[in-house]
Amino acid sequence: METNGSISNSHDIQPSDASDIASREKPTEKVVFINHAELAWQERRREWVGDQSQKSRRAPREPIMSWTTTYEDLLLTTEPFQEPIPLAEMVDFLVDIWLEEGLYD
Numbered sequence: 001m002e003t004n005g006s007i008s009n010s011h012d013i014q015p016s017d018a019s020d021i022a023s024r025e026k027p028t029e030k031v032v033f034i035n036h037a038e039l040a041w042q043e044r045r046r047e048w049v050g051d052q053s054q055k056s057r058r059a060p061r062e063p064i065m066s067w068t069t070t071y072e073d074l075l076l077t078t079e080p081f082q083e084p085i086p087l088a089e090m091v092d093f094l095v096d097i098w099l100e101e102g103l104y105d
Contacts, residue, residue: 063089064081064082064083064084064085064086064089065081065085065089065093069093070097071097
């Protein structure tokens with residue numbers, strides 16, 4: 001059986017087809033990478049932390065607990081505080097007590 005060299009295979013690319021493919025492969029606009037994971041992370045962080053620029057700068061307020069409050073005063077009462085104690089104030093109070101009792105170095 002003879003093969004004819006002029007028979008073209010359906011997978012062969014003709015010269016006119018090659019220029020069409022090349023023009024389709026080269027986009028005329030530059031593709032910009034968008035990191036969707038980072039954008040989602042930034043949005044979640046903004047929800048969690050809040051927009052710092054929108055928060056008003058409040059003057060420091062007086063502590064809720066008296067300076068004379070003792071650890072026993074807190075443990076012996078069943079009455080709730082008149083207003084919530086900020087975490088930073090409670091941590092400072094406990095650290096001071098633990099330092100006095102030698103429990104915190």
